[in-house]
Amino acid sequence: MSFVTGAAMRSLEEAAFARGISAEHLMDLAGAGIARRLQVQFPLPGLAVGYVGKGNNGGDALVALRHLRGAGWQVALRAAWPESEWGKLPRKKLRELGIEPVADLPEQSSGPLLLLDGLLGIGAKGGLREPLAGLAREMAELREHHGAIIAAMDLPSGLDADSGEGEAVTADLTLTVGAPKQGMAGGNGVERSGRIILVPLKDLPLPGDGSLEFFCPEAFPGLLPPRRHEFHKGDSGRVGILAGSPGMTGAAVLCASSALHAGAGLVGVHVEESFLPHLATAMPPEAMVRVSTDPVRSAFETGHDALVIGPGLGNTARTYQATLLARLAEEIPAVIDADSLNWLAAAGRLDLLREWHVITPHPGEFKRLAPDLAGMKRQEAAAAFVSRYPCTLLLKGARSLVAKAGEVTRFNPTGHAGMASGGQGDVLSGVIGTLLAQGLGGPDAAALGAWLCGRAAERCLGDGPVCLASGTVLALGGAMRDWAERRR
Known part of the structure; x- marks a missing residue:
């Protein structure tokens, strides 16, 4: 599976829409897949806080929070803008989640403190500006001084999906949706992304014609087959x-x-x-x-x-x-x-x-x-x-x-x-x-x-x-x- 540019990823999504697949369906798949992989990485539930902007990247985080709450996590939400300025899909996912953004984080009872970075997605260009920059600083402070773990939705906010440039959020792990983004493979992208975990979407094909392959089980099946019973x-x-x-x-x-x-x-x-x-x-x-x-x-x-x-x-x-x-x-x-x-x-x-x-x-x-x-x-x-x-x-x-x-x-x-x-x-x-x-x-x-x-x-x-x-x-x-x- 190849790394893709932001434009190539949007083309994959547009092809899915042309087949009758809705943007909401892809968001629901992405959020559920992100939550499943986070539960594998962090078996003990704790406090998960979504940091969201107003676009669909924040919507992925909202869906993930709903699934994490169902798995026993305490959840909370920090928002850069009031709900009235959000996109249509994120507003719907907020209603499904059924919580309101908070000004201060709740007390954490046990388990990890997990921050879901859903501030910006692949379409964003340029550095993080206020009020997004303020929330990014808050996440960095919690990571540096309070043991928080930052999980980026698709790619770290502020990182250019193509060039890998930008003073972006430094994540501990990035849940990249559908396919890995080209910008995460360069020096700054590697430093900002942390561990990169693929969240495949069954309705999006895995791209395979690039110059750099993302090595994972989904793209290279059969390398570790079960041993035959007469194995010696x-x-x-x-x-x-x-x-x-x-x-x-x-x-x-x-x-x-x-x-x-x-x-x-x-x-x-x-x-x-x-x-x-x-x-x-x-x-x-x-x-x-x-x-x-x-x-x-x-x-x-x-x-x-x-x-x-x-x-x-x-x-x-x-x-x-x-x-x-x-x-x-x-x-x-x-x-x-x-x-x-x-x-x-x-x-x-x-x-x-x-x-x-x-x-x-x-x-x-x-x-x-x-x-x-x-x-x-x-x-x-x-x-x-x-x-x-x-x-x-x-x-x-x-x-x-x-x-x-x-x-x-x-x-x-x-x-x-x-x-x-x-x-x-x-x-x-x-x-x-x-x-x-x-x-x-x-x-x-x-x-x-x-x-x-x-x-x-x-x-x-x-x-x-x-x-x-x-x-x-x-x-x-x-x-x-x-x-x-x-x-x-």
Whole structure:
């Protein structure tokens, strides 16, 4: 499913109207869908406050409030203008909701304080002006100092739907209706939108002809099918891991643990004998630690379905690095991450990258791999890189991008700033390695791995704003169920 401009979204709506579908019907679908997804994100009811302007974006918020109240939420309303200045549909939805706007928020009994940003929609241009700006400041104050969570209706108010420019509301999550808006994919859009959650509308087709795809279960069905009843561990994928070195034991442990939790049937961690004591008590018992004098040769010749190469290898000997580079181009699906990427950059051997490789650089590693591309916009830089090298590129960041030559770049909407801690990349590599070993192609494995890790970290938000890598590992099973059930 592609990102769309405001004009393209309006064209989809106009086509629906021409088929006899009413604007009110779409509003009712949108509001109900927003409420359902908010209940998934926040299982414990609390106080939901709608912040509305006078257009249909506010109407979506009013419908969502009605459904949240039916699910046990306390609801309230803050309005920028008197009802007499509202559009016809929002006025009708206010009557259906049956409450009046308030000057002050009511006392909150329990649960989260959720602010629904319905001030402006995709048709708005220019910055937020009074009285909208005053309500936006109020939301920001409640978010900064009172623990409120801002959920934007369709896109953050004040954000240009096409360019992503504007001093907009900073949302914690954005419930984008029908299709994601182009402006949310750029730097300012990513910062303002927070987690982006699709609210599909059954009467609007999913657009699919753009230059950037929104990666979600609705647009990519079938990537995690149910296992056959006669499934056995050999069918689940054999993953070989070259990771860890003295002082970096955790990278190997996290990588192996995530591969197991992602469903790998057999996980082998290949290490030198001198490193074995570092792993003896830390490695999960389900993983096999394979000791040899040449772990690189062992990993490449054991018969694994896929390899994960790089996490925590920084303190290995130079001979290890040389041996790895000598074998890297051999035809076996592999995730190349972390220190192995730095070795490729330092040796100037990006020519070793092949179509069966997935590389996962963060911005610093990407700059070392392609310094001439570092100043470009992320989507353009990713496209330029894969035009040079045949691998799959997963470019990490606030919203990871997955690119491969000849395919549309994919945008991952899951995850949050609380993942900014060591080890998350090791977890991601283990998950992608498992998906490769189970037969997924590079772009599918990379994009699904990023989605699952981000969603797993979102599941940890109920325990606080920070998610450690070990928490992401433990939540992977729930994230896989969310993908299968389209619950995000």
